Amino acid sequence: MTGMDESLLPQKSRITIFNKLVICRFCSNDVFIPYEVIVNVEQPGIGVHHVRYAAICQYCGEVKHFGDPSYYDAEKGNYIWALNQFLLSVKKYRVKILFYVGKRKQDKKTIFINKLMQDFGAEIENVKEFKEEVLLQIRFSDLNDIQTNKIRIMSCAKRLNIYVKELTIK
Structure with a gap:
């Protein structure tokens, strides 16, 4: 989208100001959802309002405030x-995870599945339990690529001391 004469849409997006990408100062990512904010710029009661934006980082939740610095160039006669x-x-993924839980580690299985559902907004398609292994099939939608999602899943498993034997993302 270029040359916008309308408000920013409140959807996951990358935003540029004068072709410079807006970057989160906390996590250095660039995916935001922008929202319009109406600000009273004068003394209360006068009724002069100004439109600004608050964009929420989709990785860490930091809020970035900015205005629209667009202007009319009188010399060139254009805006x-x-x-x-x-x-x-948003991409849709189907994931198959085969992981080892051990005989007395059923709590870890439940915690791991709940963590995946929370972090990815995943829906469980199927859970099959074998002697000491679990085959989990989930699906979720995400902006990240396959490799990033593999790293996120493996990191979650590592934090919970779960051994992942096989991980397939399609």
């Missing part, structure tokens, strides 16, 4: 658009 929004497509 200079500052804000651009690039909407991101």
Whole structure:
């Protein structure tokens, strides 16, 4: 999207101001959901309002506040658009995880599945339990690529001391 004459849409996107990407100062990521914020810029009761934006980082939750610095260039006779929004497509993934839990570690299985559901917003398709192994099939939607999601799943398993034998993401 370029040369916007309308408000930013409240959807996951990358935002640029004068073609410079907006980056989160805490986690250095660039995926935000922008929202319009109406601010009273004068003394209360006068009724002069100004539109600004609050964009929420989709990785750490930091809120970035900014205005629209677009302006009319009288010398050239045209309007200079500052804000651009690039909407991101959300990918759908199906994941198959075969992991080892041991004989007395059934609590870890439940904690691991709950953590995946919480972190990824995953839906469980199937859970099959063998002697000391569990085959878990889930699906979720995410902006990240396959490799990033593999790293996130493996990191979650490692924190819970779960040994993942096989991990397939399609």
